[in-house]
Amino acid sequence: MEYYSTNLDKDLSHIIKGKYFDDWLDIVKEYLLHDEVQRRKLFKHHSGRLWDHMTEVSYYSYLLAKVKHADERVAAIAGLLHDFYPKAYKYTKELDDLDHDYVTDVRKMQLPHKMHAFTHGRAAAKNARKYFGDVIDDKIFSCIETHMFPLTVKVPKYQEGWIVQYIDKYLSIGLINRIRYKIDREEKK
Ligand SMILES: [Fe+2]
Numbered sequence: 496m497e498y499y500s501t502n503l504d505k506d507l508s509h510i511i512k513g514k515y516f517d518d519w520l521d522i523v524k525e526y527l528l529h530d531e532v533q534r535r536k537l538f539k540h541h542s543g544r545l546w547d548h549m550t551e552v553s554y555y556s557y558l559l560a561k562v563k564h565a566d567e568r569v570a571a572i573a574g575l576l577h578d579f580y581p582k583a584y585k586y587t588k589e590l591d592d593l594d595h596d597y598v599t600d601v602r603k604m605q606l607p608h609k610m611h612a613f614t615h616g617r618a619a620a621k622n623a624r625k626y627f628g629d630v631i632d633d634k635i636f637s638c639i640e641t642h643m644f645p646l647t648v649k650v651p652k653y654q655e656g657w658i659v660q661y662i663d664k665y666l667s668i669g670l671i672n673r674i675r676y677k678i679d680r681e682e683k684k
């Protein structure tokens with residue numbers, strides 16, 4: 496399945512673009528065009544694409560960092576790569592066809608969803624360092640690693656880490672509400 500594209504207008508059509516959109520894009524563009532990040536279009540996240548979730552968390556973390564006078568660059572990069580884990584937690588044929596290594600653990604683990612929640616923060620931070628070692632300093636590493644707090648015990652050390660974990664949860668709750676809304680509408684038909 497073809498996934499790579501330089502058409503970021505189309506690939507970011509799920510984001511409601513405000514006046515700071517281009518400033519955010521300047522920070523994250525090089526990562527968005529990286530092949531390993533583009534492959535996240537084939538990873539599932541809830542009912543959508545992991546790519547959509549990562550880019551949304553990045554954009555809103557950037558905006559919240561701006562409001563809070565935190566480091567916008569750190570928030571944008573950590574937000575983007577917060578779920579950049581190397582192994583998918585849901586099996587898809589597209590991913591298996593692309594590289595079997597992405598889906599091997601899904602079949603090995605008995606409770607992949609539960610295990611994933613506790614382990615993927617650190618896995619994502621290590622994977623980010625593997626691909627973008629020159630930019631993933633200890634601060635960004637920490638923000639990615641602690642984004643599942645309080646499910647995991649490590650507390651965010653930096654303001655940007657709190658921002659990313661907050662936006663991630665806020666969007667997840669929003670997503671659940673949107674799904675609920677859809678279900679309600681379907682039920683009323
Ligand atoms: Fe996550």
Ligand SMILES: [Fe+2]
Pocket residue numbers: 548552577578663
């Ligand atoms: Fe997430």
